[in-house]
Amino acid sequence: MPGNRADAVWLATAARLGTRGRPESRPNPAVGAIVVQNGVVVGRGWTRAGGRPHAEAEALAMAGDAARGAALYVSLEPCAHQSVRGPSCSSLIAAAQIARVVAGVEDPDPRTAGAGLALLRAAGIDAQLLPSPEAEASLEGYLMQRRHGRPHVTLKLATSLDGCLALADGSSQWITGPVARAHVHALRARSEAILVGGGTLRADSPRLDVRLEGLEQQSPERWVLTRSSAPAGWRAIAAPTDIAHMADCQYLFVEGGAGAAASFLAADLVDRLLIYRAPIVIGGGLPCIGDLGLADLASAHGRWRSAGRRTLGSDTLEIYERTRCLQA
Structure with a gap:
């Protein structure tokens, strides 16, 4: 399956996964994330009740060492800001040594708004935005x-x-x-x-x-x-x-x-x-x-x-x- 087509399919899958968090994730968006290593899902997650843990953190925890060199598909751009509740998803992704990140929607939150992908690129990760209708639809309320x-x-x-x-x-x-x-x-x-x-x-x-x-x-x-x-x-x-x-x-x-x-x-x-x-x-x-x-x-x-x-x-x-x- 060609790269962009495969990416679109994985993003749509992550978007469907994310809707499992609705509406308990409020006030956070219901995000879905999938870690893929050599075409196999090794980790998955969605935003949990009250907004924590974030989808990316849950997917990375499930993947463990298998996240190294893998691709991460996430319906919304990983957050760039650290809070009292934990580190940013961008820093967690970098620490897990993910090789590639594909996000379906840029986060309109001004604390991220492109900064999440920029931080990942600065860490040497191939990070890109691939607009996804499925991801957009799954996040329509947010x-x-x-x-x-x-x-x-x-x-x-x-x-x-x-x-x-x-x-x-x-x-x-x-x-x-x-x-x-x-x-x-x-x-x-x-x-x-x-x-x-x-x-x-x-x-x-x-x-x-x-x-x-x-x-x-x-x-x-x-x-x-x-x-x-x-x-x-x-x-x-x-x-x-x-x-x-x-x-x-x-x-x-x-x-x-x-x-x-x-x-x-x-x-x-x-x-x-x-x-x-x-x-x-x-x-x-x-x-x-x-x-x-x-x-x-x-x-x-x-x-x-x-x-x-x-x-x-x-x-x-x-x-x-x-x-x-x-x-x-």
Whole structure:
């Protein structure tokens, strides 16, 4: 396999490995690292709970002496700064006598931002940046927070075939089936915060926890979009733009209702759209998205691309991503 192609494959593998650390790695990014010696993986790691150990440190510890002369693939540029919690990953890599480092994304943290690769080159290591779409995607929450000062936002909608979230009187439990609901709970477990509108909180008193065996402790922080005070166990924001104040939050999961969905869409703050469609028709029910205040059809949001479709029991999940990327 040609060098660049092989490197891209190893980077994609490291990126998938890194996602195992989400969301426990907060406030650190969920990084993955693989040590490869003569085409064989001799060490691997991902960022652990609370951000330590870093992925590179874990991979090097597993590799031991086999790291000497090996290649290290890491989804994010190794850190360049030493802290009270330990030495920089760049210095650990140099000490392990790694011969080559390939990183998929340059770290936007100003304490590193190219300095990590520079330190490795100064130590005589062949260190390079090979932009990796898989690594970028695996770090989307961290990169959004670093580059734009806000979490990556996923908006989830559960609707009938005709786009309703409830009957006209508000009755809604349950539109989707158990398989789709379990899928939502798995996504909750990978999020750091979950948000609903004040109307949904008052009408449904949702728990917004994770009810999957073994993942109950990974229930995200609960937030509500309201101008009133938040109830016990909840935190409040008054407007979608206030998500910039969610300190260190990398992944926000917005679950509705219609008003909150419309507010986030109107503010252009939705990065991923998940639509769970149940095979039912309500007719005359409550729409899943509130009024966006559009003056004409030409003003409609047309920047979405289909990113996947899955069957979940009797329901269908449609995934849409932004087509207009934010500037780095």
